[in-house]
Amino acid sequence: MDQVTLRAQPRTEQGTRPSRRLRRRGLVPATVYGKNIATTSISVDGRELYSALHTEAGRNALLNVEIEGGSSVLAVAREVQHHPVRGDVIHLDLIEISLDETITAEVVVEYVGTPLGVREDGGFVEAISNTVNISALPTAIPSSIVVEIDDMATGDTLKVSDLPPIEGVEYLDDEDRPLVTVLLPRVEEEPVEELVEYDEEGEPIEPPAEEGEEAEAADTEEE
16 A cells, blocks of 8 residues: 655644634644654645545555654544534544554445345345444555445345455454345335215215214213
């Protein structure tokens, strides 16, 4: 996996207002930390960050963070916070890594093909989750995990245990955790329209009361 260079500037001011001023200038507040470095507040260019996180590796890209006036740090992005409306990144943590030590990562699962239950029974695919947590060396993290689902029949469920083995990759989620299933569409019963009869003057005719209702009506009149 290639490394992506990300330039950064030290950030001396903390708090909401300074962070807002940075964002108005197109910068994103961030924090970089790890075993071999002190926790450092930085800011990075929003456009450079977007490009860095939209390579084939996605959020698991190896970032060579070059801090102005300091040293370079090899890191990965974690705890990425997005604006609730615009969706752009408003803050993130960068964690120092070593190429010879395993790390955890969340990887996208791609479901490829049209299941048997869809082709023959008219069912549909329900993706319960499209990500899985793994452990691997930084250079061994796959950009995605492709799974063929052509043979899935109606009622079948693909679990973590069904994912293909990948050399150097360990799946961390429970083996029985469901990922995708094939279901038949729900058939909704149409409401039954009640037939109404009308008399000669066009007034609706009330249906005859049940025995219990007649007794209740009689009791009411006696009172």
